[in-house]
Amino acid sequence: MLSYLAKVIFLIGVYALYRYLSINLKPIYKLIRDIIKEKFLGHTLEGLTDRYGKWAVITGSTNGIGKLYAKELACNGFNVVLISKMESKLKILAADIEEEFKVQVRIIVADFSKGLETFKNIEQVLDTIPIGLFVNAFGVAVYDVGNMCSLTREELTVILNTNIEAVTELSRYFLQRMYCTNSKAAIVNISSCLEIYSTPFSALYDITKIYNRKLTLALQQESRRFKVHVQHVLPCLVPTKTIQICNAILKDSKLFTPDPEAFVHWAVSTIGRLDESTGQLWYADQFFRWLSQVL
CATH class of the missing domain: 1.20.1070 (Rhopdopsin 7-helix transmembrane proteins)
Known part of the structure; x- marks a missing residue:
C-alpha cells in the first residue's frame, strides 16, 4: 500500500x-x-505596430526609463503621447522625437500627485486617439527622504497618489478602452526589484511597488480573454539620471549593470512575449543575486 x-x-x-x-x-x-x-x-x-496599432502612451516620459521607452517605441514606428508634469521638457523631447523618428507626438502635462482632476484632463485628450499600447513608467522614489517618520503628510500623499492611485486609475482607463475595441493591445507597468526586498529608508516606496506587482499580475489573468497583454517589468538598478544612486552602488560592477538604452531596447522587444521581465537578459543576474539574499 x-x-x-x-x-x-x-x-x-x-x-x-x-x-x-x-x-x-x-x-x-x-x-x-x-x-x-x-x-x-x-x-x-510581426512588428509591435502590426500588433497594437500606431499609437502608444508613455507616462514619466521626460526622464529615465520612461524617456527611453518613448524613444524606442518611436523608433519602432509608434506615434507617441508623452505624459509628464514638466511641460518644458515635454516640448523639447517631443521636438527631438518628431525630428529624429518622423512620427506624430502629442504631449499632456499632468501632475499625478494632484489626484483625480489630473485624470479627467488626460482622458479628454486621449479619448479621440486610438491607443493600442500603454507604458506606465512614472513613479516617485524616496531615497533622499530618510526614514518613514521623516515624511510629512504631504509627501506621503504625493507618493501614494503617484505610485498607487495613478497606476490603478490609468490601468482601469486603458483596460476599459482596450476591452471595447476587441483588438490586440498591451499595457506595460514598470515596477522595481525593491518589490521583493525590504529596503531601509524606502519602506513606503517598496510597498507601492509590491502593490504594482500584485495589480499587474492579477490584471494579466483578467485581460487574457480580451486579447490584452499586461506585462510586469521589474528592473533592478539602471544607471539613469533619475536614480543617481545606481552609479555609486554599481560603479565597480559594469559587467552586470545594463546600459540604459540597451536595457530598454531589450525590454521593448519582450512586449507581448513575456508576462514578466527584468528588462534585459544580462540583467537577470542582478535580480537572481538580489533574490538569493532574500531567500
Whole structure:
C-alpha cells in the first residue's frame, strides 16, 4: 500500500514539475525562438505596430526609463503621447522625437500627485486617439527622504497618489478602452526589484511597488480573454539620471549593470512575449543575486 501511494505521489510531483516548467519556460522559449528566426534565419516577424496599432502612451516620459521607452517605441514606428508634469521638457523631447523618428507626438502635462482632476484632463485628450499600447513608467522614489517618520503628510500623499492611485486609475482607463475595441493591445507597468526586498529608508516606496506587482499580475489573468497583454517589468538598478544612486552602488560592477538604452531596447522587444521581465537578459543576474539574499 505504501509503495503504491509513493508512486502516486511521485507521479503527481512529476506532473506538477512539468506544469511549472511548461508555464514558466514556454514564454522564454518563444522569445529565444523569435530572436533566432529574426537574427539568424532572416525571418520577418510581426512588428509591435502590426500588433497594437500606431499609437502608444508613455507616462514619466521626460526622464529615465520612461524617456527611453518613448524613444524606442518611436523608433519602432509608434506615434507617441508623452505624459509628464514638466511641460518644458515635454516640448523639447517631443521636438527631438518628431525630428529624429518622423512620427506624430502629442504631449499632456499632468501632475499625478494632484489626484483625480489630473485624470479627467488626460482622458479628454486621449479619448479621440486610438491607443493600442500603454507604458506606465512614472513613479516617485524616496531615497533622499530618510526614514518613514521623516515624511510629512504631504509627501506621503504625493507618493501614494503617484505610485498607487495613478497606476490603478490609468490601468482601469486603458483596460476599459482596450476591452471595447476587441483588438490586440498591451499595457506595460514598470515596477522595481525593491518589490521583493525590504529596503531601509524606502519602506513606503517598496510597498507601492509590491502593490504594482500584485495589480499587474492579477490584471494579466483578467485581460487574457480580451486579447490584452499586461506585462510586469521589474528592473533592478539602471544607471539613469533619475536614480543617481545606481552609479555609486554599481560603479565597480559594469559587467552586470545594463546600459540604459540597451536595457530598454531589450525590454521593448519582450512586449507581448513575456508576462514578466527584468528588462534585459544580462540583467537577470542582478535580480537572481538580489533574490538569493532574500531567500
